[in-house]
Amino acid sequence: MASRTKHPVLDTRALNRATLARQLLLSRAEMSARDAVGHLLGLQAQNVKPPYFQLHARLAGFRPAELAGLMESRDVVRMVTMRSTIHTHTAHDALTLRPLVQPARDREVAYFRKGLVGVDLDSLAERSRVFVEAEPRTMGEIRGELLRHWPDADPQSLSVAARCLLPLVQVTPRGVWGRSGQVRLTTVESWLGKPAAPAQPVDDVVRRYLAAFGPASVKDMQLWAGLTRLKDAFERLRPELDVFQDENGVELFDLPDAPRPDPGTPAPPRFLPEFDNLLLSHADRSRVVDPAIKGRTWTGNQAHCTLLVDGFLAGLWKMERGAEGKTEGKTEGKTEGAAVTVELFRKASAAEKEEIAAEAELLVAAMGEGGGASVRFGSIHG
Missing domain, CATH: 1.10.10 (Arc Repressor Mutant, subunit A)
Incomplete structure (x- = not known):
């Protein structure tokens, strides 16, 4: 809603630079991964790798092992919080942000009430808690256990109810860089060995x-x-x-003392993963996304990794290990490291392309691919 009172106006570029500064995207911060996860109020984490790419774009000297170590030591966890999506949070925020958004999760259960006729939700929550705290379980196992008690209920509705009513975390090795693991769940209190906390x-x-x-x-x-x-x-x-x-x-x-840099402050290229919170956390996203390219980060229900140039969404990217690499149409052959393909939404100058290529090479090196990077400007759909 428009304000009736005249306040100082921040134009799109001023908002862009201010937001980038808060997001640690104007220059890489000398900050630990744990402190960054806390400062950013969590990292969007539907998939395993995005939190690692988010921190690489924001922190000086970040390496995947740092966040992986925090996952294994349980200093950070993966769980459903804001917008009913999975986030990587510090242990403190996992315990205290989930209660804050619990009313929204309760409303989500209400949408599935037709599939839960005859199901006592308090009983469902308690049975689910006992089951997952005995040992971490898959969602299929949780659903199967609940169907034993309520065989006439809708299986999906039972799953949603368990996920929403309980603060479930994905236990390691899920979420650890370089390792794989099925999604297994237990309560945040059980995983952290700490009692439930009041909401922040x-x-x-x-x-x-x-x-x-x-x-x-x-x-x-x-x-x-x-x-x-x-x-x-x-x-x-x-x-x-x-x-x-x-x-x-x-x-x-x-906040009065928060950074609001000059709109002319340079903003280097940054490679962001799919679902980066920068692109998901404002009702009006024009501070980062030109309305003319709204929706171009998706193909069907697949989200693409995104590229910022001069602080604004400017393209998509993907990285393939040991793929055929091309630079400006020239095939470089099989790479030992990784090939990064960049699809730009607008024409870029030679200087911009050099900066993008240098940032891609830094990304490949930081993610431990080794062997150097081959950068191709083309279509990620090709």
């Missing part, structure tokens, strides 16, 4: 959201969290926040 105060989470994603509107945070009715929290905090508006008059809130 919503006002504190608003401050943290603005630190990582601001300047932002109420609707922006509601979309990020998958929650409603956050306006009251912003109003309570209004006296301590700076207030702006975008070019459409939408009111934006921010």
Whole structure:
């Protein structure tokens, strides 16, 4: 909703640079992986590799072993939180952010109530808890156990209810770089050996959201969290926040001491994975995505990895190990490392392509592929 009060206007480029600074994407931060996961309020993690690519784009000297070690030591975990999607969170946030979004998970169960006729949800939650805390289980095993007690219920609805009613984490080796493992689940309390914790105060989470994603509107945070009715929290905090508006008059809130770089600040190319939170955490995504290319990061129900050039979404990319590599149409032959294919949405200058190629080579080296990188500018669909 447009603001009725005139506030300083932040144009699209100013919002872009401010958001990139909060997201550690203007320059790589000298920060530990654990601190970065906490600062960013978690990393989108539907697939195993995206959290590693997200940290590589943001942290100086990051190597996959650092996050893998945190997974194995249980300092970070994978679980369903915001928007009913899997995130990698610090242990503290896993215990305290999930309760904050639990009302949304409860509403999700209500959508499946037709398949849960005759099912007592409190009993379902308790039976599921006992079952997964005895040892981590697959979702198929959980569903099978619940069907023993409620054979007439819809199997998918039982699965959704268990996933939503309990704070389930994916146990290792799932999520560990270089290893594979079936998704097995137990409760966050059992995995961390800690009791359930109260939800983080919503006002504190608003401050943290603005630190990582601001300047932002109420609707922006509601979309990020998958929650409603956050306006009251912003109003309570209004006296301590700076207030702006975008070019459409939408009111934006921010922390007074948060970075808002000059809009002319250079932004280097960055390779982001599919589902990077930068692209998913604002109701109005024009600060990063030109409306003219909205929807181009998807083909059917497949999401593509994305490329930022000058701070804005500018293309897609994919990396293949030991693939045939080409650079500007010249076949380089079989590589020992990896071939990175880049599909740009606009023409790029020779200097921009050199920067993109250098960033691709850094990506391949950091991800431990070895043997160098071959970069091809073409179509990822070809």
